[in-house]
Amino acid sequence: MTQEVVTTKSLPAVAWRPVGLVAAIQLVVLTALSGRYGFHRDELYFVAAGKHLDWGYTDQPPITPALAWLSTSIFGETPFGLRVVATLAAVATIIVIAYVARELGGNSTVQWVSAAVAALGPFVVAVSHMLSTTTIDMLIWTLLGLFVLRLLRTGDGRWWLAIGAVIGAGMANKWLILVLVFGLAVGVLVFGPRAVLRTWWLAAGVAVTLVLVAPIMVWQAANDFPMLTVASGISEDDGAENRILFIPMQLVYPTPVGAAVWIAGLLRLWRDPSLRWARALAMSYPVVCIVLLIAGGKPYYSVPLLLLLIPAGVQPVLNWLTTTSRRAVVGVFAAIGVVLAVITGLPVLPPSGLNGPVLAINKEQGEQVGWPELTANVARAWTQIPEAQRATSVIFTSNYGQAGAIEHYGPGFALPQPHSGHMSYWDWGPPSDSMTGAVLVVGGQPMQSSLMAGCRIVAENDNGIGLDNEEKDTPITLCDRTTAPWSVIWPQLRRFY
Incomplete structure (x- = not known):
């Protein structure tokens, strides 16, 4: 009965105007600043890799180098030309977040606020400015979350095809997507609705994934799976530090306000009976965190999943902001967070001003200079x-x-x-x-x-x-x-x- 009610539920209208305004502001700001400083060291590598297009590389699958080649071929081999694709991926990500808010029943206000909170986090600002595997991964994770929620809400097995395609695209960009797949799978098995697993469309979705990843796996196998060697080296070298910083950075990356929103979203998914069908998303977060802590993964690996929790938490936070004093306190924290996000994530300071706190917070700023x-x-x-x-x-x-x-x-x-x-x-x-x-x-x-x-x-x-x-x-x-x-x-x- 619960699944039937969820399936027939009508969703709020898409808030095109306010969400479009958030996306337009993000587009303008990222474009205006994309040519400052210079290439990041990873971007220089992607440009070089794009000149050696292949089904794989020692440390990554082919999507990001291919996008680097496409963007520089069209717009020029400059930081501005390379980052066009990064900007478009970032804009697409916050639009997807607005759709996630709608999927969870959010009205126009919840949709655009969700998009804005996601767009203004220091992590999102930083990775949106330059092209990286994480920039593309952020979009892929949020797309996968949206499609899984659509499947769980409607029970329509045809969404397995879209899910399979996104997982395949994720595997072609960064194998980290498998951690999210595992977390969501555990969530569905524990909390359901398990009926979505009893359909031949699931097998069809798996087939789509396998077709997309086959040439990539063949390349890796032919080259002795170098990506696994790289991953083990990262865990061995930085694992202890990553584990120590993991939990604190879950609060830092989205700003304190963003952290309050995703925590509220996690609690709402656990407690709200009307969102019981989406509880698998809440379960996926601790599962993903446990996997990353065991493996010694970097703290930012889980941040795209935090973006998926933000839409669930916006309405509770808006309900809490009923008094002037609360709004004032949150406004101050939000303003501070936005300023820090812009300064540490975007090239607004002169390069000589990066030494000190900015590099301590985001060393990637310095890797774009010199x-x-x-x-x-x-x-x-x-x-x-x-x-x-x-x-x-x-x-x-x-x-x-x-x-x-x-x-x-x-x-x-x-x-x-x-x-x-x-x-x-x-x-x-x-x-x-x-x-x-x-x-x-x-x-x-x-x-x-x-x-x-x-x-x-x-x-x-x-x-x-x-x-x-x-x-x-x-x-x-x-x-x-x-x-x-x-x-x-x-x-x-x-x-x-």
């Missing part, structure tokens, strides 16, 4: 190689950010294509064995005496503004030669993290 300067410093070191030897000399970098920067900016300094053993740069191959000249090494790897001979540090990177980012004071080392052909030493140069 790449042209790094390339210029490498170019100056390159001139120390006699001109007659440069045709057989090599630039080798320790990480993909350095390699991506030199690949992008290097032609302006007459630098050759760089090489690196980091992530998929290793897959793209070593220099030719005919490259027997000097090796200019950017960063600290490789400094093994058995691989390089006659090495001395000739410079340290200076970004010109004293910004304390990851590449500050990076050593630039000039080696006379390798001790064996590149094809021989290349396997020893691979780095997964």
